[in-house]
Amino acid sequence: MTHELRRHERIVALSGGVGGAKLAEGLMRAVVEGEMTLVVNTGDDFNHLGLHVCPDVDTALYTLSGLANPQTGWGRRDETWSFMQALEQFGGESWFRLGDADLALHVERTRRLAAGEPLSSVISDLAERLAIPARILPMSDDPVRTRLDTEIGALDFQHYFVREQCRPRVNSIEFKGAEKARLSPGAVRALADEDLGAIILCPSNPYLSIAPMLAVPRMRELIRSADVPVVAVSPLVGGEAVKGPTTKIMNELGLSVSVLQIVQDYADLIDGLVLDSRDAGLRDRIDLPVTVTDTLMHTPQDRLRVARETLAFAATLRG
Template identity: 50%
Template sequence: MNASVDGHYLALSGGVGGAKLALGLSHCVPAEQLTIVANTADDFQHYGLHIAPDLDTVMYTLAALSNQELGWGLAGETWQFLEAMERLGEPTWFRLGDRDLATHVFRTSRLAAAATLAEVTAELCQRLNIGPRILPMTNDPVSTQVLTDEGRLGFQDYFVRRQCEPAVSGFEFAGIEQAQPLPELMAALEDPQLRAVVICPSNPFVSIDPILGLPGVRIAIRNTAAPVIAISPIVAGLAIKGPAAKMMAELGIPVTAAAVAEYYEGLIDCFVVDESDATLAPMIETENMSVAVRPTIMKSLDDRVSLGQAVLALAEELT
C-alpha cells in the first residue's frame, strides 16, 4: 500500500472493468480514503427481485468473492435454483446462482422494508467486510433503454438475453431527469480534500454516462479542483470486456481510444491509454487534457494494483 496522504479519492465505475481498477485502487490507499460510485441504470426486476449487476460486481470483486472464470457472479457458484425454475417453465436467460441469490433476496427484502438502496449497499458491504465505501449512483430508479434495429430494449434484455446482437442506434436513461444523485456523491465532489476523480475503464455510454447524466453531477465534476482522470476501455481498437466496441461501430464512432477521449473532452484533465495505443497520444492531447501512456490491461491482481498506483501518481502530478 502507498503511504497515506490526507484527502479522498472518488472512482466512478461500471461492472467488470471498473471493478478491477477499483480493487487496484483499494490496495493503494487506506479504505477510508476511497469511495466507489457504481452505475445502477442497469438494475432491473427479475423473479420479483431487485438485481443490481454493477453494484454486485464491484462488491464481490472488493470482497475477493468474484467468479474469476465467468467474470461475474460469485466463485464456487451452483445453479440448482435456476434448474428448478427451468423445470417450472420459467425463463432462465439471466443466470442467477444459488449463492448470488442471497444478495438479491436480502436487497429486495430490505428495500421492501423502506431501506434505501444506499443503506442496503452499506449493510451488504459491512457484512462482506469491504473496507472502501461503495455507493449506488442514486437511490432512485433509472433504467437504461437501448435503441436498436429491433426496437427499444431494456439493457439486460439487450445485453444478456439477446447477447448484444441487435444493432444499436442510441441510448435513453428512463427516469434520470427525476433521479437525484446520492448526497454522498455530491458531497465528495464538493469536498476540498478530494484528491482525484477516477473514471474507471468502463463503457462510457451505458456505465459512465448514467452517472454523469444525473442532475448536477457533470457540472460538479467540471467544477471540482481535483484532477479528473479517465482510463480508456478501448485498447488497440478492442473493448477488453463488454460491447463498447460494437456499440461504437454501430453508432458511427471510430473504435479507438482517441474517440473515447473526445467523448470525455471538456470533463477530464488526463486520459490514460494503453501502451499499445501510444502512437495515438499526440493526436489526443489538447490544451486542457493531457495523455498518459500506461499498461492498462488488468489480467492479474498485480496489474490492477500497478494501474491503481499509476493513476494515483498521475493525480499527484496534476495536483
C-alpha cells in the same frame, strides 16, 4: 521525483461492471483504508423474478470483497445452481442466471427496499458486512434505466446485453428517469469533500456505464467544480474493448472507434488520460496530458500496478 496523493486525501471512482471493478479493487488497495468511494452505475438494474437486481453494483461488491468468480469476473466464486435447475424444470425464465449464494443478496436487498430503505443505505451495509474497506454507493437511489432503441425494438439493458447477447444493432441509447433522479447523498458528499484528492473514471463502457451516471443532474457539475485532477482510464486496448460491446456500439452509433472519440466525449470533464501502451501512437493527437502503460489487468498485481500509476499520474496534474 515520486508523485503521490497526500495520505489524508480521498479519491472518488466512477465505475460500471467487470473492467471498472478490477481497477476499483486496485485503487482500494492503493490508498489508505476507507479513503476510496466507488460510485457505481445503476442504469443496468432491473426487476427479475420479483427481485431487484443490481448487476454492476454486485460486481463491485463481489470484486472488492474477493468473492468474484475469477473465470467470469461477475457472480460469486464456487457458485452452485440448484435454484436455476429447478426453475428451468418448472419452465421459468432462465436467460438471466442467478446462483444460489448470489440469490441471497437479491432477496435481502429486495426485502429491505420494499420496507422503505434507500438503495444507498442497503448497499453501504452490504459492503460493510462483506468487510470491504471502501465505500460503495449507487449513483442514485432513484430508478434510472438504460434503454436501447435497436433494430428489433426498444430493449432494457439486460434484455439487450444478456438475453439478446448484444446482437441487435443499436440506433440510440436513453437513460430513462435520469432527468428526475437525484445523486445518492453519499456521492454528493464524496464529490464535495474538502479532502478529495482525485476523481477517476474507470475503464468502463463510456456509453453504457459512465454515461448513465453523467446523465444524473449535478454529477457533471460536481465533477467540474471539485477542483481536483479528473483522470479517465481508457477502456480500449489496441483500439478494441477488452470485454463487452463498446466498439460495436460506437460503430453502430456512427462514432469513430478510437480512443480519440472517447477523449472527445469526456473533453469537458477530464484533465488527463491513462492510455494503453498498444494505443501509444495516438498520444501526440490527444490534447490533454497522457500517461501510457499496459492497462490489461489479468492479475491482482496488474490491478494494483495500474491503480498506482493512475494515482501517481493524477498527482502530477495538480493545479
